[in-house]
Amino acid sequence: xxxxxxxxxxxxxxxxxxxxxxxxxxxxxxxxxxxxxxxxxxxxxxxxxxxxxxxxxxxxxxxxxxxxxxxxxxxxxxxxxxxxxxxxxxxxxxxxxxxxxxxxxxxxxxxxxxxxxxxxxxxxxxxxxxxxxxxxxxxxxxxxxxxxxxxxxxxxxxxxxxxxxxxxxxxxxxxxxxxxxxxxxxxxxxxxxxxxxxxxxxxxxxxxxxxxxxxxxxxxxxxxxxxxxxxxxxxxxxxxxxxxxxxxxxxxxxxxxxxxxxxxxxxxxxxxxxxxxxxxxxxxxxxxxxxxxxxxxxxxxxxxxxxxxxxxxxxxxxxxxxxxxxxxxxxxxxxxxxxxxxxxxxxxxxxxxxxxxxxxxxxxxxxxxxxxxxxxxxxxxxxxxxxxxxxxxxxxxxxxxxxxxxxxxxxxxxxxxxxxxxxxxxxxxxxxxxxxxxxxxxxxxxxxxxxxxxxxxxxxxxxxxxxxxxxxxxxxxxxxxxxxxxxxxxxxxxxxxxxxxxxxxxxxxxxxxxxxxxxxxxxxxxxxxxxxxxxxxxxxxxxxxxxxxxxxxxxxxxxxxxxxxxxxxxxxxxxxxxxxxxxxxxxxxxxxxxxxxxxxxxxxxxxxxxxxxxxxxxxxxxxxxxxxxxxxxxxxxxxxxxxxxxxxxxxxxxxxxxxxxxxxxxxxxxxx
Numbered sequence: 143x144x145x146x147x148x149x150x151x152x153x154x155x156x157x158x159x160x161x162x163x164x165x166x167x168x169x170x171x172x173x174x175x176x177x178x179x180x181x182x183x184x185x186x187x188x189x190x191x192x193x194x195x196x197x198x199x200x201x202x203x204x205x206x207x208x209x210x211x212x213x214x215x216x217x218x219x220x221x222x223x224x225x226x227x228x229x230x231x232x233x234x235x236x237x238x239x240x241x242x243x244x245x246x247x248x249x250x251x252x253x254x255x256x257x258x259x260x261x262x263x264x265x266x267x268x269x270x271x272x273x274x275x276x277x278x279x280x281x282x283x284x285x286x287x288x289x290x291x292x293x294x295x296x297x298x299x300x301x302x303x304x305x306x307x308x309x310x311x312x313x314x315x316x317x318x319x320x321x322x323x324x325x326x327x328x329x330x331x332x333x334x335x336x337x338x339x340x341x342x343x344x345x346x347x348x349x350x351x352x353x354x355x356x357x358x359x360x361x362x363x364x365x366x367x368x369x370x371x372x373x374x375x376x377x378x379x380x381x382x383x384x385x386x387x388x389x390x391x392x393x394x395x396x397x398x399x400x401x402x403x404x405x406x407x408x409x410x411x412x413x414x415x416x417x418x419x420x421x422x423x424x425x426x427x428x429x430x431x432x433x434x435x436x437x438x439x440x441x442x443x444x445x446x447x448x449x450x451x452x453x454x455x456x457x458x459x460x461x462x463x464x465x466x467x468x469x470x471x472x473x474x475x476x477x478x479x480x481x482x483x484x485x486x487x488x489x490x491x492x493x494x495x496x497x498x499x500x501x502x503x504x505x506x507x508x509x510x511x512x513x514x515x516x517x518x519x520x521x522x523x524x525x526x527x528x529x530x531x532x533x534x535x536x537x538x539x540x541x542x543x544x545x546x547x548x549x550x551x552x553x554x555x556x557x558x559x560x561x562x563x564x565x566x567x568x569x570x571x572x573x574x575x576x577x578x579x580x581x582x583x584x585x586x587x588x589x590x591x592x593x594x595x596x597x598x599x600x601x602x603x604x605x606x607x608x609x610x611x612x613x614x615x616x617x618x619x620x621x622x623x624x625x626x627x628x629x630x631x632x633x634x635x636x637x638x639x640x641x642x643x644x645x646x647x648x649x650x651x652x653x654x655x656x657x658x659x660x661x662x663x664x665x666x667x668x669x670x671x672x673x674x675x676x677x678x679x680x681x682x683x684x685x686x687x688x689x690x691x692x693x694x695x696x697x698x699x700x701x702x703x704x705x706x707x708x709x710x711x712x713x714x715x716x717x718x719x720x721x722x723x724x725x726x727x728x729x730x731x732x733x734x735x736x737x738x739x740x741x742x743x744x745x746x747x748x749x750x751x752x753x754x755x756x757x758x759x760x761x762x763x764x765x766x767x768x769x770x771x772x773x774x775x776x777x778x779x780x781x782x783x784x785x786x787x788x789x790x791x792x793x794x795x796x797x798x799x800x801x802x803x804x805x806x807x808x809x810x811x812x813x814x
Contacts (some may be wrong), residue, residue: 149313150174157302165293174306175313175724180299181353182286185346188259191282195235207273207410209233210257210284216249222583231260231273240273244582244722252278285338292649293552303338311500316800317356321786328352337718351776355783358773360800363787364807367794371808375537377418378512382410382447390440393473394433402430405563409438412539413513419539424546425565426742427706428572431543434565435515436466438541439496443478447494452503457659459484462517463498485656513539545706545742546699566743575709577717577737579693579724588638588718592687595716596668597642603688603707604629604671607695624691630671631655641668648675674700676707683711693719693736694729698745701736 151161152171155452171177173452187205187411197205209231216227227242227249240260242248249743252258262276288296315322315330322329328336329349336349385724387410391398398406405423412419425431453459463482481494483502490497495789497503542560574798580588592602608625626645633643644667646658655675661667663682673694688708693701701719722728735748794801 152177156305161293161491162298165291169289169291169294173624174311175307177303177340178313179353180288181337181350182288182346183339184287186279186285187262187289187342187343188279189280189284191259191652193229193235194233194238197264198236198238201266201271202263204261204263205273207231207238208257208259209238209253211252212237213729214249214252214254231243238271238273240276242275245275247280282508284346286338286340288428294693295484300338307335307339310378314799316797317359317792317808318797318800321359321790325355325786326780327355330548332614338503351779354773354776355779358537358779358783359787360803360807362784362801363791364795364804366787366791367804367808370791372418372420375418377417377537377539377795378442378445378510379416379448380447380512380539381414382414382441384443385436386443386444389812390437390473391715397474398433399430399565399567401565401567402423402434404490405565406434407565408561409434409478409541410441413438413441418537419541420544420560421563422544422560423563423565427545427703428710429565429567430466431545431565432462432517433494435517435541435543436469438539439513439515440473440475442513442539443495445512448508448510449499449511449513449515450470450511451498451515452494452505452517453498453500455659456484456487456500456656458517459498459500460487464488466496466498497524511538512536512610513541515541515543517543518545539625545703572709573712574718574740575705575715577719577740579733579737580718580720582720582722585720586636588689592689592718593637595686596638598711599665599684600684600686601665601684602669603661603669603676603685604633604669605676605690605704606671606673607692608673610797617702626671626673629691633669633671634739643664643669643671646670646675648674654711674704677703682707683713683798685710686713688715690717690719692721692723693733694721694726698732698736698749699742700744702740702742705740 148743151173151773153160155174155177166172171180191206191208194207194209197207210233211229213230214228217596218221218224218225225244225246227241227245229248231238231240231253233630240262245278258283259279260273260276261279263274265272265274286296288294288299290296290299307332312331317327317330322325327333328351333349333352336345337353338344344801347565348478379765407460409419409421409423412421423434435451442449451462452593453462459482459720463480466478468479469475470480471563478496479491479494480498481490481596482488483490483499483506485500494550497508498507596602606624606626606629622754624683630643630645633639644658646655646659650658658670660666662670662685665684685708690696690701690704694705705717708717719814720732721729732749735747739745739748790797790800794804
């Protein structure tokens with residue numbers, strides 16, 4: 143590992159073999175630099191261990207004790223059918239009983255006579271002192287907790303990083319010295335050591351702040367750079383014939399809403415400008431974003447140019463292809479020649495001028511390409527999108543579509559490089575989805591109701607937050623969240639077990655996911671158990687129920703998108719949500735708001751008031767790439783980082799390392 147080359151390949155690090163290399167690659171870590179920037183999600187501080195005798199005197203306080211399991215038992219109550227697990231814990235100073243409710247996995251994972259670290263609250267009941275539902279760990283200390291994947295536990299990641307925390311191996315600090323000094327930040331090496339090997343919580347917090355500041359600073363600087371560059375570009379000036387456009391709109395089989403008309407006016411104004419459009423259209427599920435984009439394509443083609451309409455999956459591309467062909471007939475547009483290019487499917491007329499496809503379109507060279515539309519833009523990598531612009535002559539206009547709601551008050555902080563159109567009005571002609579927060583005791587009857595709908599030919603989504611459980615650091619956390627594989631096995635033991643059940647998650651290949659979705663669309667699957675990779679925008683008209691497990695794990699915006707997977711036909715649809723966190727007043731308030739409100743933008747504003755902007759960009763959510771929800775935890779950091787970016791931009795050439803970083807990011811983000 144040469145200090146002159148901080149971008150050492152991950153497989154060249156000590157302790158990283160072929161298997162670990164592939165695991166690192168799956169989470170986007172290819173070089174030493176990537177590993178340093180792979181920050182822990184949080185730390186676990188289990189250093190303040192106290193004796194059991196002292197813990198007993200701290201009623202209603204949280205404590206950390208290290209104790210041996212003397213005895214272990216489990217019972218199930220007759221009436222509420224509640225699991226109660228008890229363990230007798232002992233250290234040199236005494237013994238205390240620990241009690242857990244409805245967590246039977248605790249009984250399976252604790253081993254008599256083994257020693258663990260327990261973290262929980264001291265409680266009393268009928269003058270008996272006990273440790274109430276403690277979390278269980280395997281050792282004490284301060285632990286960085288990383289996002290984990292197969293073969294890569296937090297413990298293993300931490301061990302590998304500890305070997306490279308040397309000044310000679312650190313990449314150069316891209317932050318100018320004046321930015322570091324003005325904002326009282328740690329230098330790069332000190333920050334890396336503070337987050338990956340913290341000696342205290344305050345040290346970790348300061349290191350984390352430095353990395354978040356750097357990330358936000360470079361994001362803001364890049365956006366400002368992009369905007370400056372975009373203003374210098376030339377695009378195709380598209381003449382808008384209002385009479386022609388009005389004639390087409392009059393032939394549509396539906397009326398445009400006021401929001402759609404306003405958005406169309408904003409888009410056409412952009413198209414008629416010699417400067418390239420860079421606009422994002424946000425709208426709720428079924429609000430009519432696609433028809434606006436289609437009309438924009440038609441206008442570009444009327445001027446003798448070509449258009450691309452990209453979507454993330456073959457199923458969605460097929461859907462758009464058929465929709466556009468039908469519209470071309472209804473609107474009497476014989477000059478509109480539509481091609482389908484997605485994966486192995488290809489239907490391309492020689493004189494095609496509207497190309498509908500997946501990422502298969504990325505490397506296709508199209509002359510006179512005046513407009514690029516990307517549906518669910520966050521599902522495409524910026525590198526892929528950027529490839530579309532190469533060799534296009536003039537800069538094409540760019541229009542992106544997204545159903546992820548974001549309040550306008552946050553938009554300009556995040557997307558200063560593009561314009562925003564929002565379609566707020568509700569879709570019409572569909573039954574309102576009935577949403578219920580189901581108590582655990584009604585799960586069995588809920589399944590019976592769902593089974594009755596399957597008998598009628600309807601289908602079901604089940605969404606879980608995890609792919610599989612991990613017990614590396616915490617036995618407690620291992621059972622907190624439902625996992626896809628375990629959930630499918632559990633469903634097989636219920637009344638729904640006789641139904642055809644399949645799973646869908648991010649570790650499946652693209653082909654496997656595609657095959658599963660095709661089977662579901664063709665009614666060969668009754669119940670699809672999935673993580674948050676459930677594809678957006680797909681019309682499965684027979685899917686009338688979505689069950690969301692551990693609903694408190696997801697942001698309201700994401701819950702709303704899950705709900706949008708059903709209710710896409712004429713049949714009454716249902717959304718059933720379950721949560722074990724209803725004792726948490728904020729979780730309960732959020733979920734009740736979700737049940738009572740079916741407007742994505744209202745829910746987004748609710749989350750903004752309740753939890754702050756980070757709520758929209760949960761790590762597992764299909765939100766906008768490049769946005770870190772942690773930026774929004776500190777309003778002063780937002781202000782300081784963006785103002786520092788504005789001060790540095792005019793003198794960016796004085797900082798060559800930063801300049802190259804920003805140019806590289808600008809090249810990748812030019813379509814954001």
